[in-house]
Amino acid sequence: MTIDPLVIFTPSGKRGHFPVGTPILTAARQLGVDLDSVCGGRGICSKCQIAPSYGDFPKHGVTVREGALSDWNAVEDRYDRVRGLKPGRRLGCQATVQGDIVVDVPPESQVHRQVVRKAASTRAITMDPATRLVLVEVVEPDMHEPSGDFERLQAALRDQWQIDSVTAPLSVLQKLQPALRKGNWQVSVALHQPAHSDSFQILDVWPGLHEGGLYGLAIDLGSTTIAAHLCDLADGRVLASSGLMNPQIRFGEDLMSRVSYAMMNPGGDREMTQAVQQAIATLATEIAAEGGIDPRLIMETVIVCNPVMHHLLLGIDPVELGQAPFALATSGSLTLSARDIGLTTIAPAAQVYLLPCIAGHVGADAAAVALSEEPDQADQLTLIVDVGTNAEILLGDKTGVLACSSPTGPAFEGAQISAGQRAAPGAIERIEIDPVTKEPRFRVIGCDLWSDDPGFTEATKDTGVTGICGSGIIEAVAEMRMAGLLDASGLIGGPEATGTPRAEPTGRTFAYLVHDATATGGPRITVTQGDIRAIQLAKSALYAGARLLMDKRGVDRVDRVVLAGAFGAHISPKHAMVLGMIPDATLDNVTSAGNAAGHGARIALCNREARQRIERIVRRIDKIETAIEPRFQEHFVNANAIPHATDPFPELAKIAPLPQVAFGASGSAPGGEGGRRRRRG
């Protein structure tokens, strides 16, 4: 008895004996090795490239000799001539087993490859897209056995891909006959399997092998900005990232003013729906152009957003979200046709997946943060705050997760701030104030120099210094507090009390002059008492929400804090803690997750199973409604102080002891122990 040759796959280590002549692709499939193929082994798509290894492999107990694979054949030859195969690579569908062999499956030949992390804080994504491309060979029609072209395509998918239940929308049926004939009865189909379905839907069809790729959009639809990533659905690569302002801003800066607009103006909700749908359609077209692809190759869109945006996007009047009990029209995930939300520039049959909402004030964006940051998998008690116009807050670990939202308003995004602006070149994003001289230095977006570095003026000639963005205002307020320009109650001291002429009187209060560009026609940038109040309101809401979850959990401190949100990456943890935005923690345990909601959207776009996972997670999250919690108001009032009226911040005190100043309404230090004394070293 002869034993069939042994085939060992790396990196999986899967192995088995196969008869001489078995194609490597066949062996891989039988062993469940993750080896890609679009053409099903026809030597057309080249997705099944493998790298044979020769020599002694004591670890595997085999020796691979020359001739362990069949000779390079005509199909490989042609492919190599036309496109070029990397040295040492073979086509898995062409090379057949001739002897014991070790076969490496390189990452790009794996269906479920991992997308390389872009930043340490960004988790890797395992590819498992809901839409994939397959090539099929369809039997030609026969007058004596009449059947529809689509029915023969169904049979081909069953025979060649073991896919049983397939439907096609009219847009595909309309293209099918010419595609089959042009492709000489070979067509590529984009097969989509919704999150909760055993069935597949054909989203598009092309003659022969479609080489244009399949793409998806991950959209983070915020109250203020709409951000999108264009991803390749085969490998998760981001081709382009783009964003634009949410045009609904003209109906109201924050969510509640938009809800009011809908309540006050009959048809107002429809106006807002139209505005946001048009913006998304525009964004889709623009990002496709930026990525250099035909927008009609965008097969899927995943959208995450807060509940009000969710309803306004779907054409649901958000009025119920503006009043107790804050009932969502629907909280579950949704799979829609893209044209249902006016997205008509992408593939006609494109699908849209909306993540589930957690509660009336905690949306699909918070669900996306949970998907990205996985608090439900954490060993340590983790607080995640997604900072935006509305803050989503998650607290939990493996034993359970709590969630709430808090209406911070747009101050953290630079809105409602006198010199505030969005994060764009020329905006102050970093600031330091010398505790002795009270002189500031700063950096603006678009320039790596500090304002007191030589050449700064020249380097920022084009952009100028135009205002302060969200992370800049957080740093400014925290620095003012650390420099003794601001007391714990949030009052700015006057020039006498602070000893600097930059503390300028403005009526009955004072403002701190950061930069005066009036000489060159620019603005005079100050932080006013009103700005401080706006930031205090925002940060109190954020902190109170977090504190409420800590109460529910029965803890006074958390192990880790994760700052998420479109500009979460830009917030300095130390400054956030000085401000009292977040609870006290060691700085090492305060990290930024960047745009975690957007990253969650990208995960759901690239991984179908993640859609089912987040739906399970959301069902298990305990939802807290801040608006009806009696302690919220108390937490809010206490959190108004900087950093806090009652909660101790021992870790913060170790790294940034704060001066015990206190200013009266007039800006002078009212004497006594705290006045002008500074402790910071």
Place this chain on the structure above:
Amino acid sequence: MTIDPLVIFTPSGKRGHFPVGTPILTAARQLGVDLDSVCGGRGICSKCQIAPSYGDFPKHGVTVREGALSDWNAVEDRYDRVRGLKPGRRLGCQATVQGDIVVDVPPESQVHRQVVRKAASTRAITMDPATRLVLVEVVEPDMHEPSGDFERLQAALRDQWQIDSVTAPLSVLQKLQPALRKGNWQVSVALHQPAHSDSFQILDVWPGLHEGGLYGLAIDLGSTTIAAHLCDLADGRVLASSGLMNPQIRFGEDLMSRVSYAMMNPGGDREMTQAVQQAIATLATEIAAEGGIDPRLIMETVIVCNPVMHHLLLGIDPVELGQAPFALATSGSLTLSARDIGLTTIAPAAQVYLLPCIAGHVGADAAAVALSEEPDQADQLTLIVDVGTNAEILLGDKTGVLACSSPTGPAFEGAQISAGQRAAPGAIERIEIDPVTKEPRFRVIGCDLWSDDPGFTEATKDTGVTGICGSGIIEAVAEMRMAGLLDASGLIGGPEATGTPRAEPTGRTFAYLVHDATATGGPRITVTQGDIRAIQLAKSALYAGARLLMDKRGVDRVDRVVLAGAFGAHISPKHAMVLGMIPDATLDNVTSAGNAAGHGARIALCNREARQRIERIVRRIDKIETAIEPRFQEHFVNANAIPHATDPFPELAKIAPLPQVAFGASGSAPGGEGGRRRRRG
């Protein structure tokens, strides 16, 4: 031990013992008795009306005493006051068992009631609609347990109606919140279950009990006319029937000229698609107005049509149907959103069901005829011909069914006939020609008098006599043949040969004058030699198709002939047989099924299971492609004679022996045995 009271339901005979106090509706449900309820036993909908019977029932072995049901209660009282209950009726959800009782379920309280036949030839329809109305009571939202309104509606459907898998389109989600609040958390939902699904879709939602009804359209989309029935989905009642001309006629009278138009004119298929979609949308609006209902209450549309119309309706270029191998883009049944085919005036989430096509030339209309006429259930070998611009032909019995289509052209519908017109008031529909005097008498649509009856002129003053419709031309040609005005080859005899001045010379041929209305400004109606040729071509195609199926089946005669088609009801079997449209049979066995395709559409509209049944039947039908059958041409040529060149018509000969005339091209009898001799008595 006491035995619980016995409850016996009639007419089902189902019986069981139930504890005192059990509502009759509950007893019915437990026994599987078909007793309707929309409100689920809340005493609101009154669908569960029953009629208790009292006295001795030896057949059932019980005596029903006074007090066997609970007393008339407040709910019944209110219902009776507001709407009135028929004497002897009770609400099944209110009346409870108190003693042995016999309960009759009247037909209108049965879900699966049968729709009363309209004609003896029309089969009854058992109601089992895919869309039904249910009332549910939804739990109010709770801030402490946040969930979407839709998710609580799902839970209510699960709890109150045992319906597990329910989705809702955006149009429903957009209406849901106001409906729930207006209905004080009671809503009626239209639940739709597609033919091949375990899941339900909500098509619409209304506050409280929706009393406006749910409706459906059954549409027979023909090449020449589009006919629709508006049906009540609760009881199958036809509220209105309406039709209009297919506007595609301007692109080509018959199917092949439309296919040519699409081939010759880029975008021509889209023009035709738009035309037919608009026509159907118009028809839907008009028929709703005629039926006195809001068109948005039309939840479902079932469409039957031939393959070319099928593709043109769906926006699929029909070019492949114009050339061998006549491949359909899809042959299976389709469930679509109504707006996919431009039907936007009915319910926004309305569904469209298209029956499956049988083959490239045998469409969903033929499938509908099979569903209506059930040749697969017949004991006798049955030939069904659906007469239209394209004829669909089915031959079969319990052992198997064959199908083909034949391109008869529009002559049978009065098109391509010199005095032809569509069936409308003023059109000649019946005609008799006196075999001795050769004088005609006729009847027109809209008047019961014959043309030689006193008062005919007065009675037809408004409509006039305007032309000949399809059934009229068939009778005219057959009568001409029986009166010796036409020979077996189809030549019209001249005045000398026929002995009547009504045989008028027209160039080298003759025409028969039926009616001269020129004196009153009307037309001069004749049957020309060209008309005869058109009818001969049409009937030869029809007969040849039938003969081909008989060949395949290996028979020379059939047991039964069923004439179907929009005007099948109007064709006289005797005249059809004289013409040789259909094979010889005894007249008793030639029946009309009326618009069997339209009736099949109505069955599929009212009965969900019928959709699955016809899909099974269609898979089993043997399809014959006439275009490639070598014998078709031979059969066609032989069928050109009236009635036939070679096939004997013994049964016809018994009832209508035909004169053995033969006219030369000049219209004179060429002497010999047949000339002018008449055998008819």
